[in-house]
Structure formats: structure tokens, C-alpha cells
Amino acid sequence: MTILSFTIILFLGAVTAGIIGSLSGLGGGIVVIPLLTILLGVDLHYAIGAALVSVIATSSGSAAAYVREGITNMRLGMFLEIATTAGAVAGALIATVAPSSYIAVIFGGALIFSAVNSLRKKEEHVVKESSSLAVKLKLPSTYPVKKGEEVAYGTKNVIGGFSMMGLAGMMSGLLGIGSGAFKVIAMDTIMRIPFKVSTTTSNFMMGVTALASSVIYIQKGYIEPGICLPVMIGVLIGAMIGSKILMVADPKKLRVFFAFIILFLAINMIYNGIKGNI
Helix, strand or coil, rough: CCCHHHHHHHHHHHHHHHHHHHCCCCCHHHHHHHHHHCCCCCHHHHHHHHHHHHCCCCCCHHHHHHHHCCCCCHHHHHHHHHHHHHHHHHHHHHHHHHHHHHHHHHHHHHHHHHHHHHCCCCCCCCCCCCCCCHHHCCCCCEEECCCCCCEEEECCCHHHHHHHHHHHHHHHHHHCCCCCCHHHHHHHHHCCCCHHHHHHHHHHHHHHHHHHHHHHHHHCCCCHHHHHHHHHHHHHHHHHHHHEEEEEEEEHHHHHHHHHHHHHHHHHHHHHHHHCCC
16 A cells, blocks of 8 residues: 555545544544554554544644633633543553553443443533532532523532543543543533533543643654644544534434444454454
């Protein structure tokens, strides 16, 4: 395969990954890594490095809009980034020494978990009372629902959410994905943050988490510009196309459809990991 044909296939695959990642809400890395490793035969570590770069790019673009709208809880996000950053560095260090086949199996398991989690019924809940630690850290806040109207919400179980964020960061550094499913569980299920706030705050955090782990991959030489550039541009274009489709399509049906695609990719990664093909 020539460099030109490799780049074209990679770019078109990254556009597809961006569309699927945007419509499923799980990010383009879930498709980029199987594309690079299984279809194009790229070493898993270089694939993870490229996926991390795409996470940084897409998170930076979408997070800015949510922050501007006042939905993202910046204080909560920066506090939880302490855990995710530490976890991301640890995960990246583990990834550089762990066998690729083991990482592939874990990646497949994480995809299955993320796909199943994306299908669960998400109900907006607002907790009025906060834990004493949350109050001390000034984590409770408000978010807009209509023009000039805001909803106040509380925060629970700060320690539990902080611990879960450490795991989310480790999975991000180890697998090169945004780990949005783990972050949302930490805020939505454990800390009882409203779903809209937890998803937007998670999006804001993804880029910072990916940046922390990408430093390790740069030091180890796993960030290859020839792979990262077409992936980053393709995923960005795909994410923009996906957001347009999402405006006119039924999001529930789309999530079910893409959940099966993600499950198929997960099974492939696990199979190839067990067989030692990655």
C-alpha cells in the first residue's frame, strides 16, 4: 500500500469514525483504533496516540460551545481533573509496557460497556441537597433551561465520584478513548449531577485528560504526525457532519444502530487480541 492510498483510506475512515462517534456520543476513538489496527495493520500504541490527538481536537471544539452556554460546571470539572489527569498518566505508562494483545482485549471490554451504557434510559434528575464536602468545595451550581431561567442543583458523594474519575482517566490513557461513559457514571450516577451538566462537563474534561496521557505517548515516540493529522482532520469533519445528522434524525434509533456497530468492533478487537493478531 502506498503512502497516498494509506492516507486517503485513513482520512475517509476517520470521517466515518467522527460521524459514528458523534451520533453514538462515544467519540471517534472507538472506531479509529480498530480501523488502524485491524484494517491497516498499524501498531496499537501508534493507534492509541492518534486517537488521543483526535479526542483533544474534538473535545476542544465542542467544549467551548457548552462553556459559552453556561451548562458546563467548570469548578467541578477542574476539581475532578485532578483524578482523571493522574489516572491518565498512570494508564499511559501502563500502556507503553503492556502487551498489545492485552490492551486490545481490555479495549473491547470497554467498548461493550460504553455501548451498553449509551443505551440505558437517561432521566434528568435534580438533587437539591449537597454533601458537606461538596458545599465546602463550592461544587453545587446552576444551569440554564430557558432564556433567563436557571435550575439549581446539588452534589452528592464527592469521594466516590472522584475515585471513579481516577479509573476513567486510567482507561483514557490506557486505551486512547475519551472514557465519557465512565465520567458520566461518576457524575450522573454517583454524584447525582443532572445528566445535561454531567455530559457537557465530561466533554470539557476529555481534552485535558487526553492531553495529559498524550505527553507520555509523545515521549515514547508513539505520536506519528503522518497518522495523527489525517485522523484529527477526518474526525473533526465527521463530528460536524454527525451533529448535523443528529439535528434531523431520531437520536434513540441512531444510538441503538451504532451500539450494534460498536459491539461488532468490540468483539473483533477481543478476538484479535486473544489470537495475538494485534
